[in-house]
Amino acid sequence: MGLICIQTCVYCMKKTNSSNEFTDRSPIINFLQVQQNQIEINLEHEMRELRAHGMSRLEEKYETAQKQHELKLxxxxxxxxxxxxxxxxxxxxxxxxxxxxxxxxxxxxxxxxxxxxxxxxxxxxxxxxxxxxxxxxxxxxxxxxxxxxxxxxxxxxxxxxxxxxxxxxxxxxxxxxxxxxxxxxxxxxxxxxxxxxxxxxxxxxxxxxxxxxxxxxxxxxxxxxxxxxxxxxxxxxxxxxxxxxxxxxxxxSMTCTEHQHTQCTLYCPDHDTFLCTACRESKHGTCLGIKQVTSERSYVEQKRRLNIKSIKGVYSVRIDNTLINRNKNDQDECIITSMCMLPNGEVLLADILNNRLKKLDSSYKVISHCDVTEHPFSVCYIGNDTAVASLSGNSIQYVNISDNINLTQLVKLDHECYDLACHGDTLYICSRYTIYNYNKDCTQQHVLYHYPDKTYSPLIAISDNGERLYFKAKTDLTTTDDKGNHLFDEQFDGYRLRDICMVGEGIVLVLDETNSIHQLDYNGKKHRTVDNMPLNISFPQSMCFDRERCRLIVGGSEDKIHVYKCEFLPS
CATH class of the missing domain: 3.30.70 (Alpha-Beta Plaits)
Incomplete structure (x- = not known):
């Protein structure tokens, strides 16, 4: 019916159009003109405006959401x-x-x-x-x-x-x-x-x-x-x-009760205890809310510098019993190639020429020693009254240091063993060109990092949180993460590096052959040269830092170690 009415109206309009009985404003005529395509309806402009308005509103909402997201971050x-x-x-x-x-x-x-x-x-x-x-x-x-x-x-x-x-x-x-x-x-x-x-x-x-x-x-x-x-x-x-x-x-700082050489960098509120990363993986895997104590953020922002306050003294580490045990005397000059702090404040030394490990008490007097089969390059403490030494014959010597130093297990490896370090349950060992990691009993070998240019690399140190590794490449210091990914190289003006040690609070110390000690930040970037360092040691070889008493111990090739009192000052 509607269609008939429209057709009738159209017919009427056609009959009356010639007599001008209807004006152009008539809706019926407009309708007819649309039908006859006499009027163009252009929606494209309106669609463009609508699209632009919608995009503008969308951009405003996105910017607002982005700002809120940044604020929350x-x-x-x-x-x-x-x-x-x-x-x-x-x-x-x-x-x-x-x-x-x-x-x-x-x-x-x-x-x-x-x-x-x-x-x-x-x-x-x-x-x-x-x-x-x-x-x-x-x-x-x-x-x-x-x-x-x-x-x-x-x-x-x-x-x-x-x-x-x-x-x-x-x-x-x-x-x-x-x-x-x-x-x-x-x-x-x-x-x-x-x-x-x-x-x-x-x-x-x-x-x-x-x-x-x-x-x-x-x-x-x-x-x-x-x-x-x-x-x-x-x-x-x-x-x-x-x-x-x-x-x-x-x-x-505080060392982990399970891994006594490792610094606590995590806190578990479920057990109200501080722990290291190795403990988190082995004993606290199901605990909720474990929080970081120190991180790269706090290391980067630390603004403290180590300063040498005074020299504590120069101490002999030579074994020279003129009346008894003549065969136990040191036959050669004492060259201390490595040293490490023990939890009770004693110090363990590696004397390379005499093929001996020596333990000093807290007053730096030799109280125990033992002979090893090859030249000892490095020593480190791995916890539970046990230390390990890397020997020149591709060997790792385990020793018990609870009282006198006693040799325990000797492990032969398929590569050279120059330097070593331990963090948690992982032992890191340097060969000439490669850094390996092992578990503590020297099984389950993995290659962590390899120098493509066959660069000599005998030194290694690890940050307290275990997330940064520092090792020597001739006159450079290379920093990687704990997965072996290369992060940074620092140069030392052509001088050979002798030792690296961790001070804590994101501070790394590097000893070079000129008797200079450099302070680096957490990422291995050179920060400054340690002030008031009156080193006068022939061929400086090794150093370690006593965190309990804030002392730096440096060894060389003159039968002695030098002990310095230190202090932390604002940068």
Whole structure:
């Protein structure tokens, strides 16, 4: 029916068109003109405008999302950095506890930040937490025991405050806010043990659960949606406490209890323990929330330099018994090609000409020695009262160093053995052109790195976290990662390198043939020459660093070792 009506109208229009009874504005005539293709409808321009508008809106949304993503990444990076600083400080206090208890008061600021969905700080969320926390602390100004109504809507805030108050010898002394961007809680810890307990508590899973409840409280009770709640100690407060620890001479490192030569670089909140990377793989594989204590980030940013404060003394390492045991006297000059620190503060030396290993006590007096079958090039400690020495006959000699030095197992390898180092359960051995890694009993050989130009490479050192390896290539120092990927080469003006050792805190020391000692950073880049180094040693050969007493020990070819007192100074 509709079609008939249209056709009738069209017929009528045709009959009346000649008599001009209808104007051009008639919708029926317009319709007829469209039908007759007399009017062009051009949609292309409109589609272009619509497409441009859509792309513009899409670009705006993308830029907004990109900015939010970058903000969130920056927050995560800062959170990781802050947590590393907290854990490093906890490690320092735990090391201090092994030496002496510091009866001093320490102040730290715990900052609580609410992060909005867009990655920025939520002023509304932070202000709400601050107000409730301020009123609760004011009502309980004794800063000790607290009481509150368990059915209160603000209970999660009260729980967080009481969690902090429950830490022994820790007291909340002030609470403030900075432009509504964070809630700052000032904590006074009355001893090094209290500070360690506080840092342990805020790194625990229980504390993170309190923050989770706080975030849920903001959403349910306050209608404030957040992306995250971050609680970290202020970096300024941590640095001030660290400086006080440095002035007291507290050790700034801790060796793993399972792998005594290896530095702890990880923290497990499930077991409240520091561990090395080898322990993580073998014993903590199922633990959640394992955190890095030190990393490349903190190494790169470290701004400390090692300085020689004074010479401690020059000590003889020659065995010369004129009355008894004449056959045990050193027949040749003592050339110390390698040395390493033992966990109890003793020192193990390799005397290459006399084919002997020698152990010194903490006053650098020879207290034990043993003969080996070939020239010893290098020694290192691998844990459990065991050390290994690389010998000139393609051999690795295991020795027990618990009392007197006693030879145990001799392992023959299919390549030369010049230098060696150990990290965790992995033993690294240098041949002339290749770096190998083994397990501790020298099986399961793998090639880690090979010099394509057949460059002589007899020296190796490993960073505390096991992620950087440093070895000599004639007059250069090569840095790789723990997978053998080449990272960096540093040149030393044509002078041959004699030894490499790790100081800690991302500092690498390199000894060259001119009696100069160079300080390098974590990535193997030359930082500076160590100041006040009064070396006057004929043919310097080896060195090691005593972290417990902050001393540098250097050996050469004159029957003696030189011991220097060191100090860390700001760059």
């Amino acid at each position: 920056q927050l995560i990076e800062q959170q990781i950095k802050d947590k590393e600083n907290e854990l490093q400080l906890m490690l320092n206090f735990r090391s201090a506890g092994k030496q002496k208890s510091l009866k001093e008061q320490f102040l730290l600021d715990l900052q609580i930040n609410v992060i909005a969905k867009n990655g920025e700080k939520s002023a509304e969320g932070n202000q709400r937490i601050y107000e409730v926390m301020r009123d609760y602390i004011k009502d309980n100004d004794d800063m000790t025991g607290s009481s509150f109504d368990e059915i209160s809507t603000d209970t999660p805030v009260y729980h967080l405050v009481d969690f902090i108050k429950a830490i022994k010898k820790c007291r909340i002394v002030d609470i403030s806010t900075t432009d509504q961007s964070s809630t700052d809680i000032q904590i006074n810890c009355t001893s090094s043990k209290a500070m360690e307990d506080f840092l342990t508590a805020i790194s625990s899973n229980g504390f993170h659960q309190e923050l989770f409840e706080l975030r849920r409280w903001l959403l349910v009770q306050c209608d404030i949606e957040s992306h995250d709640i971050i609680a970290n100690c202020s970096s300024n407060g941590i640095e001030k406490v660290k400086q006080r620890l440095y002035f007291t001479g507290v050790t700034r």
